[in-house]
Amino acid sequence: MFSRRGTAVTLGTLALVVSSLVAAPASQASTGGHESVSCTGNASSRYDPPLTLQPRKTHNHADVAYTCTTAPGHTVAATGSFHAEAPAASCLSLAGARGTETVHYADGSRSLIVIEGATTARVAGVLVVLQSGRVLEGRGKGHVVRRTVTSLPRQLPTDCLISGLRGTDSAVRLEILP
Secondary structure, eight states: OOOHHHHHHHHHHHHHHHHHHSOOOOOOSEETTEEOEEEEEEEEEEEEEEEOSSOEEEEEEEEEEEEEEEETTEEEEEEEEEEEEEEEEOSSOEETOEEEEEEEETTSOEEEEEEEEEEEEEETTEEEEEEEEEEEEETTTTOEEEEEEEEEESSOGGGGTTTOEEEEEEEEEEEEOO
16 A cells, blocks of 8 residues: 555654644643643554454553653653553544553653543544543643554554454654643
């Protein structure tokens, strides 16, 4: 369907479109004492059971490698462990997914995030998931979270009809808003 270069160009373009549709990132580390964090990274997700065309309850686990801006001019590496349950997930939608992500920053701090809502859209085979939630514990506690995931399946789309999609590779943007 797409060559590797075509896929990269499509994902890059889609990421720019999504980021311009979403409000500007939280770029200031402190605004009236409220900490903000902006992270970008890549995730590798696994679905259990695999996604098919038939919606069904599905667990999603993703490991994420981030680069986060925690103060103007200050970036720190971070890793995320994301877990979600979707009551009606399929190759076309991840409707109703709720979950948690624990982000461990290289400076020793962490954020425990709960994802409370999500909307999905599929554009030219690319799945875009816009998630919202809040920080329960740690860095940014009590603050609103916005998470944007842009994914391509690791398998052919026809696998939805045969074995199901077992996972995706995604670009992730995580924002803890001030």
